[in-house]
Amino acid sequence: MKKLLLAVLAYVLPTFPLGYFWHLKAFAGYYQSLEVYRAEVLIPFGLLSMLIQGIVWAVLYRRLFAGQPVLSGALRFAALALPLAWSFMALAVSAKHRMTSPHAYLGIETAFVTLHYVIVSPLIATVYRKGP
Numbered sequence: 002m003k004k005l006l007l008a009v010l011a012y013v014l015p016t017f018p019l020g021y022f023w024h025l026k027a028f029a030g031y032y033q034s035l036e037v038y039r040a041e042v043l044i045p046f047g048l049l050s051m052l053i054q055g056i057v058w059a060v061l062y063r064r065l066f067a068g069q070p071v072l073s074g075a076l077r078f079a080a081l082a083l084p085l086a087w088s089f090m091a092l093a094v095s096a097k098h099r100m101t102s103p104h105a106y107l108g109i110e111t112a113f114v115t116l117h118y119v120i121v122s123p124l125i126a127t128v129y130r131k132g133p
């Protein structure tokens with residue numbers, strides 16, 4: 002149970018500040034020009050979403066990749082998680098939401114999702130790494 006909690010935290014703790022900084026600070030003007038987000042985002046919904054994702058990814062990692070060396074586990078996890086997350090965070094949103102440029106949104110969200118999983122994958126892998 003301790004490793005599960007640590008893996009959830011390894012996902013959630015970097016995800017919130019990264020998402021906040023990326024979407025609401027660094028690229029806020031870009032997202033505003035795309036007209037894709039509401040004026041007042043609902044932070045609690047975003048946190049709940051991250052918590053659910055963190056729990057699911059932690060459980061899946063434990064079942065599929067636990068005990069592997071960090072690099073191997075992180076790469077295998079990212080190979081599964083990144084395309085799946087990209088499909089619902091970037092592709093599906095650009096396909097069905099009103100915005101000024103679905104292609105521009107797809108581009109910036111692809112960059113975000115990639116960076117996100119480059120950060121969280123080794124952190125989760127570290128929790129479940131092969132150890133003594």
